Amino acid sequence: MAEITLTRFDEVRDAYRQKGLKQALYDAAGVIMADTVLTLWGDEHRRRRRLENRLFRRDTFEHYERDLLPVAVDEVLDPAAASGRGDVVPLARRIVVNLTAAAAGVDRSEGTPAETDRLYSYAVKFSEGATAVHSTRDPAELRAEVVEALERWDEDFFGPSLARRTGLFERFATGEVAEDDLPRDVLTVLVRNQDSLDLPRDVIRREVAFYMLAGMHSTGAATTHAVHGAFGWFDHHPDDRKRMLDDPVFLQHCVHESMRLHPASPVARREAVEPATLRDGTEMKVGDTVVMDLWSANRDTEVFGADADRFNPLRDIRDDVPRWGHTFGGGRHACIGMELDGGVPADETTGAPILLGTVALILRGLLARGAQPDPDDPPQQDPNITRVWWGRYPVVFR
Ligand code: HEM
Secondary structure (H helix, E strand, O other): OOEEEEOOHHHHHHHHOOOOEEEOOOHHHHHHHOOOOOOOOHHHHHHHHHHHHOOOOHHHHHHHHHHHHHHHHHHHHHHHHHHOEEEHHHHHHHHHHHHHHHHHOOOOOOOOHHHHHHHHHHHHHHHHHHOHHHEOOOHHHHHHHHHHHHHHHHHHHHHHHHHHHHHHHHHHHOOOOOHHHOOOOHHHHHHHOHHHHOOOHHHHHHHHHHHHHHHHHHHHHHHHHHHHHHHHHHHHOOOHHHHHHHOHHHHHHHHHHHHHHOOOOOEEEEEEOOOEEOOOOOEEOOOOEEEEEHHHHOOOHHHHOOOOOOOOOOOOOOOOOOOOOOOOOOHHHOOOOHHHHHOEOOEOOOOEOOEOOHHHHHHHHHHHOOEEEOOOOOOEEOOOEOOOOEEEOEEEEO
8 A cells, every 4th residue: 555745735735625535643542532523534524523513613712712711811820920930831731721621511510720630631641642643652551541541531520521411401301401501512512412423422432532632732732832933033033022912913923833833743644545636646546545744734935935944923925825834734624623723813894803812812821921931941842752842841920
């Protein structure tokens, strides 16, 4: 079976859109990813995605940006700023963990910081399982840890959240509970459609765990990369620190630029389940795989200019190319949380204002509190992963 690697922006975009190519990046991560929306294909994927899409609309994004995120940012960053220092990696993840749990449908019964930390450590373990393909750890050992974390998370969070929703639906069926009183989250959608989608409990459990890790892991990493990109830019453009706080479009361009340079996964992989012809004419037979090198495609000098591998939020980009390149994927599996995290530009025709998105809001929260790199404690790469992935990013607040 042939394996083809694509490195150009337009080639990758074309491959994402090919109907006969099926997800093939998560074969080593079945313990957490099997039968989740990201690994489904064809009609099964379409049905699941259509239902879940209903949750990810502009009114939801506005609700997050206006009501939930500012509170979540203050709750985590105020104590860190008061203490004078912090580490962006856990700070960013703690901000997003409760938000992601709310979107996924994982209830928190205690509402304490200790409970958030517990949820956070489960999601960290799920993320490790999902990125098994890039892990430097022993696969059997990692798998056993993820299985164990899933069981404990089930007892602690998932089981009670599922039971609450099942009970609500029983009362909904008898008219005791109104439609408006049902939670608006992924678990509720799945419980409601369990029979029509033929979803066993373990699949629902993995789907909700996947949402937890997809939302938290990528957002946390993107935030740390955005902070790093911004600090690097300020070294040569010190006046832009103020501009980043005052100019939402510039702030958002900075975030998108760092997203382009650091896609959450450096590659996507697809397998041909039908014969396919790629943009350059290459014929793929059933069973052939294509590796989409997002890292390189996002640095394609024909699309992003001669300085494509440098952080430059002021670059000009053609209209049909998102500033974040392929970082949120494309085609059928394009990220469902793209606007939640990357924001939405203002719309002149409808008058809808810009939505900054989670990453820009956290970056702004850090900068507004005077965050700067800690001169005595430089950032460090995570030793357990071969991607560029910050393990620690200490900052001081001045
Ligand atoms: C900066 C943050 C994020 C990045 C860079 C990111 C990136 C991606 C990418 C590249 C894919 C497609 C993978 C592929 O085609 O192989 C994807 C899919 C997905 N993402 Fe995200 N993501 C982010 C945040 C989120 C958030 C906040 C959520 C949910 C709350 C989310 C939920 C999902 C889901 C459910 C899918 C699967 C969609 C499908 O298969 O139909 N992501 N994401």
